[in-house]
Amino acid sequence: MDERNISAAERTIGYLLRLPYERLSERVYGALAAQGFPDIRPAHSAVFRHIAGSGSRVSDLAERARMTKQSMAYLVEALASAGYVAATPDPADGRAKLVRLTRRGRAVSETLVRLSREAEEELAARLPPGRMAALRRLLGELAEVLERS
Amino acid sequence: MDERNISAAERTIGYLLRLPYERLSERVYGALAAQGFPDIRPAHSAVFRHIAGSGSRVSDLAERARMTKQSMAYLVEALASAGYVAATPDPADGRAKLVRLTRRGRAVSETLVRLSREAEEELAARLPPGRMAALRRLLGELAEVLERS
DNA sequence: GACACATAGTCAGACATTCTGTCCATATTG
DNA sequence: CAATATGGACAGAATGTCTGACTATGTGTC
Numbered sequence: 001m002d003e004r005n006i007s008a009a010e011r012t013i014g015y016l017l018r019l020p021y022e023r024l025s026e027r028v029y030g031a032l033a034a035q036g037f038p039d040i041r042p043a044h045s046a047v048f049r050h051i052a053g054s055g056s057r058v059s060d061l062a063e064r065a066r067m068t069k070q071s072m073a074y075l076v077e078a079l080a081s082a083g084y085v086a087a088t089p090d091p092a093d094g095r096a097k098l099v100r101l102t103r104r105g106r107a108v109s110e111t112l113v114r115l116s117r118e119a120e121e122e123l124a125a126r127l128p129p130g131r132m133a134a135l136r137r138l139l140g141e142l143a144e145v146l147e148r149s
Numbered sequence: 150m151d152e153r154n155i156s157a158a159e160r161t162i163g164y165l166l167r168l169p170y171e172r173l174s175e176r177v178y179g180a181l182a183a184q185g186f187p188d189i190r191p192a193h194s195a196v197f198r199h200i201a202g203s204g205s206r207v208s209d210l211a212e213r214a215r216m217t218k219q220s221m222a223y224l225v226e227a228l229a230s231a232g233y234v235a236a237t238p239d240p241a242d243g244r245a246k247l248v249r250l251t252r253r254g255r256a257v258s259e260t261l262v263r264l265s266r267e268a269e270e271e272l273a274a275r276l277p278p279g280r281m282a283a284l285r286r287l288l289g290e291l292a293e294v295l296e297r298s
Numbered sequence: 299g300a301c302a303c304a305t306a307g308t309c310a311g312a313c314a315t316t317c318t319g320t321c322c323a324t325a326t327t328g
Numbered sequence: 329c330a331a332t333a334t335g336g337a338c339a340g341a342a343t344g345t346c347t348g349a350c351t352a353t354g355t356g357t358c
Contacts, residue, residue, distance in 0.1 A: 010262060011289070012261070012266070012269075013169075013173065013269045013272075013281075013284075013288075014170055014173045014174060014177065014194075014265055015194075015198060016288035016289065016291075017167075017288065018166075018170050019288075019291075019292050019295060020162075020288070020291050020292070020295060021163055021167050021170060022215075023295050024162065024166070025163060041314080041315095043314075045164075049164060057336090058335075059334075059336075066171075067315095068316080068317065069335075069336065069337095070316085070318085070336090070338090071315070071316055073336070073337075074314090074315075074316080078314095093324080093325075093334090094323080094324055094325080094335095095323065095325070095335040096334090096335055097335085112161070113161065116161035116163055117161070120162045123162075123294065123295075126294045127290060127291065128290075131287060131290060131291075134287060135162075135284070135291065136162060136165065138280060138283060138284045139165035139166065139168075139169070140160070140165065141276060141277075142168075142272070142276065142284065143169070145272065145275045145276060146172050190344090192343075192344060192345090206306070206307090207307065208305075208306055216344095216345075216346090217345080217346065217347085218306075218307065218308090219307090219308080219309090219346075220344070220345050222307070222308075223343095223344070224344080227343095239306090242305090242306075242353080242354070243352080243353055244305070244307065244352065244354070245305090245306055245307080245353090246306085246307080
């Protein structure tokens with residue numbers, strides 16, 4: 001059996017999910033760097049994706065991103081020292097601090113969403129009409145099932 | 150805007166791809182560990198996924214996995230010292246060596262494919278009939294488009 | 299055949315991203 | 329108030345990736 005071209009049957013669903021994910025990441029974070037945010041890396045999306053407009057606690061961010069508090073704190077610290085987020089004490093809890101996006105952080109967040117949408121649209125244009133919408137719909141259903149566990 | 154529950158419109162396609170990928174990875178590599186291969190981690194899939202039955206060069210593996218020779222050599226070395234692969238000189242090229250799966254390496258490869266299929270089937274059972282097949286088909290089309298670039 | 303260039307692999311070092319374990323300060327609850 | 333839980337910080341480690349520099353071998357041209 002020649003595995004140079006992995007047969008369709010042997011492509012795991014994980015491989016099929018990972019391939020486009022990585023290509024999109026490369027593209028989006030490359031473009032983000034070109035637009036003046038070279039220090040934002042894919043790992044930081046865990047923060048941008050989950051942070052609330054009113055600010056979030058590190059613990060909350062960690063839980064939503066399914067990582068340890070320490071790992072999330074590392075990401076937040078990097079973003080804070082680069083001016084993308086700022087932390088203020090949580091008035092409701094003396095132990096906690098609220099992490100908020102700065103203006104620059106909001107710019108990153110909006111740019112990420114825009115670049116991702118653009119990448120998706122360009123990819124959609126290379127597929128038969130409706131395919132990308134169907135894919136998005138299916139992935140949404142899958143996410144719903146997964147979030148329920 | 151409350152971002153605690155990311156609205157469907159704001160879910161990037163990257164996020165939608167990444168979510169199931171990560172859940173599947175956790176599950177598959179957790180099960181693999183439980184079946185006696187605790188030292189195989191997701192990064193090693195770059196080797197298992199691309200290695201040819203007749204053996205592959207490190208450079209070839211690196212290129213197919215889209216990583217540097219050095220990074221691939223690091224993964225191969227870890228697998229070699231744990232007995233999952235073995236390297237022999239390439240008779241056709243004195244600079245090169247051929248990396249081959251050992252019996253134990255083939256067992257891992259087969260187990261990975263099986264576990265992934267099982268995970269996919271169980272997930273499919275939690276979706277309306279046909280959805281997983283449709284998803285796989287769409288991801289296959291997407292991969293075809295992406296490989297062409 | 300010699301030289302120039304390309305390729306396979308290695309060594310060294312760096313960095314990013316995660317983890318575990320430990321600890322302190324503050325809340326919460328019986 | 330005592331006991332426990334929680335938010336966060338500090339220290340250390342493992343993993344996986346990169347760049348740069350290097351050696352040895354192969355390839356192609358004169």
